[in-house]
């Protein structure tokens with residue numbers, strides 16, 4: 001794989017890459033649409049991700065090429081870039097903009113990206129591109145950012161450069177992920193614990209709906225806004241900064257303050273989901289995968305009915321999972337509106353599950369999903385094997 005990337009780099013730029021970096025994607029086990037509400041999430045980095053090969057140039061330009069997309073770009077070393085259309089290279093350009101605006105000295109770079117994460121599938125391919133770029137620039141130009149600062153600046157790119165008001169979960173998990181661990185992250189304090197994701201005899205299956213996610217961005221920002229409206233209503237009587245500052249009992253006591261039914265549903269999802277993450281952490285530490293699975297199903301139901309970010313494709317996968325006794329639990333993961341579902345499947349039944357869910361889904365939806373057996377991997381890093389041309 002890496003040799004192939006190096007060959008592609010040489011072919012494109014007529015020289016060898018000097019460094020290779022990698023940032024994973026992520027799945028979120030539970031705690032969905034929680035990060036921008038200041039609560040608890042449980043993501044893990046996966047072994048799929050984005051490779052970035054680089055070599056400096058003396059032309060004072062950044063050149064971007066990706067094996068996954070046909071569009072390439074070249075920009076001069078200057079400040080004040082703005083987003084150009086919806087092209088993939090807005091993510092690295094956003095990162096470069098942040099470095100420039102913060103007085104970091106950069107030089108020209110030739111860059112080649114390759115992602116083996118399915119794009120737009122809810123596995124954080126964009127956070128992966130942002131974080132791998134930020135990590136590489138920081139390393140190559142000794143910019144002195146801490147890893148947490150790299151996470152925050154990558155979130156800035158998403159929020160202020162791209163325009164998606166997302167939380168910090170994706171950038172945090174692809175930067176700080178650890179092999180075989182899930183991160184219990186408090187999105188308010190950013191304190192986290194890497195917990196053993198001991199799945200006993202279960203494995204984590206990722207099922208990609210292969211549904212293009214068109215309206216995802218505008219619907220996402222709409223949900224963020226609805227949560228703000230709910231918070232403002234609750235603040236009339238409660239001294240809180242985030243929806244996740246209260247639990248389900250307190251919510252039930254004060255929910256009358258929210259008069260709009262849709263906004264009420266959104267808040268109910270957020271607050272009950274945050275409580276589910278706490279229960280899920282206990283279940284995981286007790287190796288109680290059945291209980292963990294039950295919470296996954298409950299999470300999915302809430303995302304479908306109250307938060308309304310699922311859809312027929314994701315629901316079909318979860319509906320199938322419920323009929324299969326080798327599955328402990330399943331749910332959509334990530335923002336929703338298409339993308340991927342995850343399922344906890346008995347390891348020795350994985351192949352049967354993969355075949356059966358594919359058939360069930362294809363019959364109902366009209367095209368096949370892609371099913372992967374996921375491994376939990378490490379966060380962003382330089383790949384230490386020297387890549388030779």
Ligand code: GLA
Pocket residue numbers: 028031032033034035036166167168169170334335336
């Ligand atoms: C997207 C966002 C995250 C998070 C999830 C939903 O992945 O980038 O910040 O809000 O959706 O949990």
